[in-house]
Amino acid sequence: MSSLIFFMLIVFGSYFFSVPRFRWGSIQLNNIYYRETEDLPGWLYGAEYFIFTFLVISILLIILVTFYKRNKRIRKKIRHKYEDYFASGLVSYLYSGQGKNDGDKNPEIEGFKTALKDDYAKRIFINTLRRIRTQTLGDVRDKTLTIYNTYKFDYLIRAYLHSPYLRKKLFALKVISDFQLEGYEHYIFKLIKHKNNVLHSEALVTLVKLKKLDNLQLLLHLKINLTIWDINVIIKTVLDLKRKDINCLTLMESNNTKVSVLGIMLARLNLRQDLKMNIRQKIGNADDLVNEEAYLAYVSFAGEENDFDFLIDKFELATEKAKISIIKALASNPNKTTSIQFLELIVKNETFILKLEALQVLLLLDLSAVVRFKRSENITIRNICSQVLDFNL
Amino acid sequence: MNFVNLIDSVNSFFFIYACLLFIIYVLTAILSVQELKKYITKNRYVDYKSMLTFQKLPSISIIAPAYNEEKTIIENVKCLLALQYQNFEIIIVNDGSKDHTLSKIIESFDLIKVDIAYESNLVCAPVKAIYKSTNPAYNHVMIVDKENGGKADALNAGINVSQNDLFLALDVDCIIEPDALLKMVKPFLDDSEHIVIASGGVVRIANSCEVRDGKIVKVNYAHNFWAKFQVLEYFRAFTMGRMAWSKLNGLLIISGAFGLFDRKRVINVGGYDKTTVGEDLELVVRLRRYMHEVEKQKYRVAFIPDPLCWTEVPETYKVLSKQRNRWTRGGIDTIFKHRRMLFNPKYGLIGLVSFPYWVFFEWLAPILQFIGLFYLATITFLGLLNQQIFLTLLLFVFSFSVMYSLFAVFFEAYTYNKYQGASYIFQVFIFIFLEMFIYQPLNMFFSLSGNFDFFFKKNKKGWGDMTRTGFTNKKEQNQTIKL
Numbered sequence: 001m002s003s004l005i006f007f008m009l010i011v012f013g014s015y016f017f018s019v020p021r022f023r024w025g026s027i028q029l030n031n032i033y034y035r036e037t038e039d040l041p042g043w044l045y046g047a048e049y050f051i052f053t054f055l056v057i058s059i060l061l062i063i064l065v066t067f068y069k070r071n072k073r074i075r076k077k078i079r080h081k082y083e084d085y086f087a088s089g090l091v092s093y094l095y096s097g098q099g100k101n102d103g104d105k106n107p108e109i110e111g112f113k114t115a116l117k118d119d120y121a122k123r124i125f126i127n128t129l130r131r132i133r134t135q136t137l138g139d140v141r142d143k144t145l146t147i148y149n150t151y152k153f154d155y156l157i158r159a160y161l162h163s164p165y166l167r168k169k170l171f172a173l174k175v176i177s178d179f180q181l182e183g184y185e186h187y188i189f190k191l192i193k194h195k196n197n198v199l200h201s202e203a204l205v206t207l208v209k210l211k212k213l214d215n216l217q218l219l220l221h222l223k224i225n226l227t228i229w230d231i232n233v234i235i236k237t238v239l240d241l242k243r244k245d246i247n248c249l250t251l252m253e254s255n256n257t258k259v260s261v262l263g264i265m266l267a268r269l270n271l272r273q274d275l276k277m278n279i280r281q282k283i284g285n286a287d288d289l290v291n292e293e294a295y296l297a298y299v300s301f302a303g304e305e306n307d308f309d310f311l312i313d314k315f316e317l318a319t320e321k322a323k324i325s326i327i328k329a330l331a332s333n334p335n336k337t338t339s340i341q342f343l344e345l346i347v348k349n350e351t352f353i354l355k356l357e358a359l360q361v362l363l364l365l366d367l368s369a370v371v372r373f374k375r376s377e378n379i380t381i382r383n384i385c386s387q388v389l390d391f392n393l
Numbered sequence: 394m395n396f397v398n399l400i401d402s403v404n405s406f407f408f409i410y411a412c413l414l415f416i417i418y419v420l421t422a423i424l425s426v427q428e429l430k431k432y433i434t435k436n437r438y439v440d441y442k443s444m445l446t447f448q449k450l451p452s453i454s455i456i457a458p459a460y461n462e463e464k465t466i467i468e469n470v471k472c473l474l475a476l477q478y479q480n481f482e483i484i485i486v487n488d489g490s491k492d493h494t495l496s497k498i499i500e501s502f503d504l505i506k507v508d509i510a511y512e513s514n515l516v517c518a519p520v521k522a523i524y525k526s527t528n529p530a531y532n533h534v535m536i537v538d539k540e541n542g543g544k545a546d547a548l549n550a551g552i553n554v555s556q557n558d559l560f561l562a563l564d565v566d567c568i569i570e571p572d573a574l575l576k577m578v579k580p581f582l583d584d585s586e587h588i589v590i591a592s593g594g595v596v597r598i599a600n601s602c603e604v605r606d607g608k609i610v611k612v613n614y615a616h617n618f619w620a621k622f623q624v625l626e627y628f629r630a631f632t633m634g635r636m637a638w639s640k641l642n643g644l645l646i647i648s649g650a651f652g653l654f655d656r657k658r659v660i661n662v663g664g665y666d667k668t669t670v671g672e673d674l675e676l677v678v679r680l681r682r683y684m685h686e687v688e689k690q691k692y693r694v695a696f697i698p699d700p701l702c703w704t705e706v707p708e709t710y711k712v713l714s715k716q717r718n719r720w721t722r723g724g725i726d727t728i729f730k731h732r733r734m735l736f737n738p739k740y741g742l743i744g745l746v747s748f749p750y751w752v753f754f755e756w757l758a759p760i761l762q763f764i765g766l767f768y769l770a771t772i773t774f775l776g777l778l779n780q781q782i783f784l785t786l787l788l789f790v791f792s793f794s795v796m797y798s799l800f801a802v803f804f805e806a807y808t809y810n811k812y813q814g815a816s817y818i819f820q821v822f823i824f825i826f827l828e829m830f831i832y833q834p835l836n837m838f839f840s841l842s843g844n845f846d847f848f849f850k851k852n853k854k855g856w857g858d859m860t861r862t863g864f865t866n867k868k869e870q871n872q873t874i875k876l
Contacts, residue, residue, distance in 0.1 A: 061803045197435065197583055228582040
């Protein structure tokens with residue numbers, strides 16, 4: 001909007017300086033520069049007008065630079081002042097033993113009311129309360145919610161969720177998840193579909209943090225394109241909250257490959273051994289990411305001889321990262337002979353990095369095999385053997 | 394064609410060229426505002442530290458070539474050790490230093506020679522030895538000691554030894570913000586539509602800044618006369634120019650001082666080109682060409698506007714001239730090597746917009762500027778100069794240049810606001826005015842000398858020497874290193 005107004009001012013100025021006077025209803029503006037510009041050819045007049053505009057904009061920019069620098073300095077000072085005031089007041093109140101009931105009055109808490117006049121102060125107050133809540137447990141933590149309710153901040157959060165500003169929406173989501181607020185589900189569902197990935201990631205995190213909501217099953221029905229970032233954020237939140245109730249199987253079976261990856265990763269990280277056979281079915285999947293995660297998960301659950309036989313059988317279909325994990329896992333194969341024979345094949349036929357990994361595992365299983373390879377005619381194998389022996393012996 | 398027609402044609406040519414340049418600058422400003430706004434909106438509230446516990450993060454090798462860096466190398470490595478990331482290694486490539494760079498690192502980090510096997514995917518000068526630390530605190534530090542072969546050669550040696558998913562090409566004397574790797578990696582994680590092949594970051598000027606324990610503790614506007622101009626130039630180039638090209642996904646250069654690349658793709662394209670002095674530009678152009686010719690998938694070169702890397706810029710006329718001369722030669726070399734991309738629709742926007750821009754407005758602009766000055770002198774001598782038009786156009790260019798630079802300064806204040814104090818604003822304003830009369834003509838001259846050297850001199854691949862003054866104690870740290 002401001003750009004449009006600015007553009008219209010430039011267009012109006014261009015017109016105004018090319019006519020002797022401008023009349024609009026009863027308003028009349030005389031152009032005192034008309035004599036200077038009337039004889040100029042059109043393009044030269046345009047150039048002079050641009051010069052005038054550039055100079056005006058330059059002056060405005062200098063003013064704006066000065067203004068912004070000053071404004072940022074002042075706001076920083078105000079923020080620190082508020083933060084110190086709220087933090088010290090809240091901490092002394094929360095540890096005073098008062099405030100277990102909504103009816104309890106405390107002069108310090110009451111005193112905040114005068115400070116909480118504008119949105120800015122309220123935001124700082126809520127943030128301070130959030131910080132205390134996330135860092136404490138028990139009574140103190142519970143009392144933070146009581147204070148939140150005392151001040152009836154819900155109306156502010158609702159207003160922020162409707163705000164066109166991203167920062168306000170994000171703030172509201174963080175408050176909802178940290179205070180475990182109920183009644184905002186439909187807002188969260190809406191924001192999950194938002195095109196801004198920070199916002200939809202935050203909405204997903206909020207969804208996971210609100211334990212009463214379904215176990216991410218919502219993702220099965222949404223047509224959103226999860227990114228690796230989203231997957232990481234969701235998994236981090238699930239692990240931080242130690243949630244074991246996520247239905248990994250339905251996520252794994254999703255047609256959306258990223259949701260499927262999420263399900264497999266969660267199954268691996270939550271040690272869902274019971275899903276081993278379902279994961280096995282995902283090996284060889286057309287999607288590289290699903291395929292890789294399936295291998296990594298299956299490797300982490302492999303313990304019986306037939307698991308390793310299966311992995312050896314499917315080795316060629318694996319990505320390089322998965323192949324490395326298989327090689328490393330072969331050290332714990334109950335059938336050492338199979339592992340050694342397979343590792344020897346890898347040393348002879350596979351790429352440099354796989355040779356290196358295989359020789360490192362071989363060193364644990366059969367030192368004589370490594371010594372044999374040390375005399376190999378292949379210079380690369382000899383060099384890798386030297387490294388493996390140098391590092392490990 | 395008579396003489397008057399000839400004059401008219403030349404006038405029209407210069408007028409159209411200038412108008413195009415003017416339109417490009419205006420578009421650059423508009424696009425950079427849009428892109429920066431989008432970036433800030435998207436990343437303002439990202440908790441980068443949470444990435445430290447992510448399950449799926451690419452591993453990174455930091456590759457830093459070092460040549461005669463004995464006075465600063467220990468501090469530089471310590472700065473790199475302080476970087477926040479969960480899976481990274483530091484590879485310092487000692488490129489045949491003639492001073493005590495290697496012995497100092499060996500001594501300070503308890504290094505011993507190790508037998509490390511690696512695949513020589515890229516051609517480079519022979520590696521003499523590889524060192525690793527016996528101290529577990531430095532177990533992710535590796536030193537590759539090799540024969541001298543130049544920066545590109547050293548980077549190739551580092552890529553050969555590294556085994557991680559991504560590598561960060563870094564000038565060892567740069568100061569990196571602790572969360573730089575986290576911010577640089579983010580585009581590789583959060584783009585589901587494109588393959589991100591590389592990401593570049595903003596390089597800021599560290600001259601006169603206060604540095605403690607390998608970290609910038611106070612940002613000052615450079616005290617040196619030449620560095621003051623370069624601060625403004627870097628504002629425009631990084632905050633405006635590269636941001637705008639990033640918006641179009643048409644970025645052709647990632648600073649050689651600081652760039653994160655997909656290691657496998659770089660190996661696939663043959664690594665850094667040792668035969669050019671503009672290896673940073675050339676690699677990005679070659680990577681883009683590879684994506685269009687071989688992989689044929691949607692890809693992106695990301696650009697991070699956060700100030701993540703601080704470097705020292707030349708403080709003397711002589712060193713500055715050599716640096717700019719080299720940049721020009723590197724640019725021309727890349728243009729000639731990849732000339733088939735010019736106006737070639739097969740390369741999409743790169744072939745139709747980015748590459749032609751580089752040819753007509755990066756390479757040819759200083760040449761045309763010089764021809765224009767010569768032409769101006771000639772028509773003045775012949776009495777054909779219309780003084781009113783000349784003065785109007787001169788004022789036009791001057792006022793636009795001032796406004797454009799001020800816009801870049803405003804942009805910096807509005808977004809990152811690293812520079813403080815009333816004297817900063819006053820000095821910036823003075824140097825914006827001086828720039829057009831001192832720095833711009835000199836840059837034109839340096840560029841012309843680069844063109845001359847490229848086309849007429851034998852040593853078109855030479856780097857020249859640069860005297861670095863160091864970040865903290867200037868008297869102690871005076872040294873001569875190869876750029």
